[in-house]
C-alpha cells in the first residue's frame with residue numbers, strides 16, 4: 617500500500633493540481649474521495665485533518681498537509697526530481713506569480729463556498745454565476761496571457777513542465793465550466809494543448825478518476 621493518501625474530489629481544481637504533481641513525479645498514492653456535493657468536506661472527521669474544510673489534503677507518513685500549494689511545494693522538496701521550479705531565483709519568482717494569480721485571485725472566485733454564498737444570500741442562479749465568473753476570471757486570464765507571452769515555450773516556462781503548468785491546466789478547465797471563452801488567449805491555449813498530451817496530465821484529468829460520475833466519463 618502507498619504511504620501517501622490524497623483526500624480529493626474528481627472535479628476539484630485544487631485536487632487536480634496535486635494529482636498532476638504526484639503524476640509528474642511518478643508517485644503512487646491512495647485516492648480517498650470526498651464528495652463536495654454531499655458536503656463531506658465539512659464532516660467532523662475531515663475537518664480534523666483540514667480545519668478550513670477544503671480539498672485536497674495529503675497524508676504522508678501519518679502527517680497531514682492541507683492546502684494544494686503547500687502540498688506541492690512539500691512534494692517538490694521531498695521528491696526533488698523532476699523539479700517543479702526553475703533554479704534561477706527570478707524565474708522561480710515568476711512561476712510563483714502565475715501560481716498566485718490562480719490560487720489567490722482566480723480560484724476563490726468560483727469556489728463552491730463562494731458560489732453557495734451568492735446563491736443563498738443573493739439568489740444567484742447558474743446564469744448569474746456565469747456572469748460573475750465572466751467578470752472575474754478574464755482578469756486573471758489576461759494577466760496570465762501577458763505574463764506567459766514573455767516566458768512560454770512548449771509549456772508555461774520554456775520547454776520544461778513547472779508548477780505554473782500544474783496550476784494553469786486545471787484553472788482553464790474551470791473557466792470552460794463557467795463558459796468563459798479561453799480561445800481569446802492564444803498562449804494559454806497553446807500551453808494547455810501541449811500539457812494535455814502528456815500521460816501525467818491525461819491520468820490526472822477529472823473525468824478519469826475513481827469518483828468520476830458515469831455522466832462525465834470518457835468525455
Ligand SMILES: N[C@@H](CCC(=O)N[C@@H](CS)C(=O)NCC(=O)O)C(=O)O
Nearest residue numbers: 628629630670671672683684728729
Ligand atoms: N487554497 C486551498 C483551497 C481549497 C478549496 O477550497 N478547495 C475547494 C475545491 S477546488 C473546496 O474544497 N471547496 C469546498 C467548499 O467550497 O466548500 C487549496 O489550494 O487547497
